[in-house]
Amino acid sequence: MQTSNRVRGISVENPLLQINHLSTSFRIGDQYYRAVDDVSLSVNKNEVLGIVGESGSGKSALAYSIMRLHNRAKIEGEILFRGKDIMTLKNSEMNKLRGNDMAMIFQDPLTALNPLMPVGNQIGETLLLHQPNISKHERKERVLELLHLVGIPRPNYVYEQFPHELSGGMRQRIVIAIAIANKPELLIADEPTTALDVTIQAQILDLIRELKEDMHSGVILITHDLGVVAEMADRVAVMYAGEIVEIADVVSLFENPLHPYTRSLLNSVPAEGQDRLHVIQGIVPALQYLPREGCRFRERIPWIDPSAHEEHPELHEVEPGHFVRCTCFKQFYFPDKREEAGIYGNS
């Protein structure tokens, strides 16, 4: 255990969440395919871990695995929450944890809410499940407090409203209110602002940051938006095709990105003084057709000498706390010099 922690670059003795060799497989036809492949990471208290990747990289599948919300998936590995393996918990025990000690903010607030129930009752339901002793009156007080906390104007009025009567930003705030109702120690936010406008996105991110500071929770923030990660995360894990390809603290990752995928992603975002954006060749292969041997990013960078890749790519610690998979990063370059600009222009 000691050595494995060392390898994953975990400095704190007792992380809030420690995931060891987690794999999540889905059945397609009569075979299982790994959507999350041997992922190990940790989240500390008072820390935001950003997970970045494009659609199909397995980042949401990972989040659902941690919450054990998958119905039919095969999950292997260890998920230690406060040092206890939650993989072995019974469903009833898991229900006690979910929504109480660990909670999730879902991506699409319209499907996450019950359309037939006033939003006030939906928030109250979480309280009722985990704190059955408080009175009805107290519960309503708490809900109104939560509505106020997530920045909803006129909480008394909104309490009685149904999800369809609220705007997207308001609905997302309700989802957040439900997630934080019991002051969870671990908060998993799966693309919490993707469906929202920029000004509302800024408000919601502010809110998550404040909550983290108030409750000292650990936060896993899943997103495809590099700007959001740069603003929010303390550490960042980059996922590609089910694997973590790079993990580092946020400043190292943005100033010294190493893995070809990370560098390509950063170069495909519009930046100052960049006329052309970098395009990653090819497409993310479907789950069944993922290359399982060797470097998974190989096919997207065909101009790199095949011998640059490792046979069995591992995470290497390049600097303290900065891990990168495969050795191909040492020889990687962009074929088109104009795309070299990077996110900070030519500086």
Add this chain to the structure above:
Amino acid sequence: MAILEVTNLKVYFPIKAGIFNRTVDYVRAVDGVSFVLEEGKTYGLVGESGSGKTTTGRAIIGLEKVTEGKIVFQGKDITKKRARTRELNRNMQMIFQDPYSSLNPKKRVLDIVAEPLRNYEHLSKKQEKMRVQELLELVGLSPESILKYPHEFSGGQRQRIGIARAIALKPKLIIADEPVSALDVSVQAQVLNFMKDIQKELGLTYLFISHDLGIVKHMCDEIAIMYKGRHVEQGTKEDIFERPQHIYTKRLVAAIPEINPRHREKQFQFRKEVEKEYDAAYDDYFNKDGLAYQLQKISDTHLVALPEKG
């Protein structure tokens, strides 16, 4: 030369109620918007959801009935449906937001891309097939894919099929309604690069509708910021991003995530200040109905919605 001039455009949707279904009020989706598109340039239309940016685009191409105002395209008044000649329609095309719902799933790529050609040009089967293959090559898809169906393509590829359809008739103006919002960053890059390339090649003019300021900054020469059906600010890219005058624009620009993690604390502070200013100065920038004032000229290129007194 101006290819499109929009003057005081209004699009109202009636709200009907009561047993006689009488019109009780209107939703003023677009409420007096004027702007000019220069040929070969990209004009960005930015706003949050519900600001009326899509409705503006749809009214220009004729998918929405114009309540009031004037649209002049290539020197001809096309406000009335009847005035839209086939020739004018052909020069104006649209790229839709969602590549998953804007392509007919029952049609092959050949039929999707050839549809505009069949409407306007009488080509033989063989010529048609060749044109479609050329177009597909132009958008970076293999010519063999003409017999495939939309579901066999990824999101980025589908969006490129939509673009191939839009440029099939070599139009002069393309209205692109959030063309990359549904796509992943790397695919986004591909579509944006491609849109820039064909603009140079075909001399296209774009009306680029988007809520993503980063992308608008990358793509557009001139930008208009829209709020509740009105423009609050118009100007060149530099005017909007370096010298925003209206508090709403300032707030939008401040909300763009800072990509350099070292500057984030500064950005939070800045955002808080702007937010404070927004709350304090709201009444100075918006009238009693919460709508923007008339645009005032503050430089040759820069217009801001400020109250009369200035």
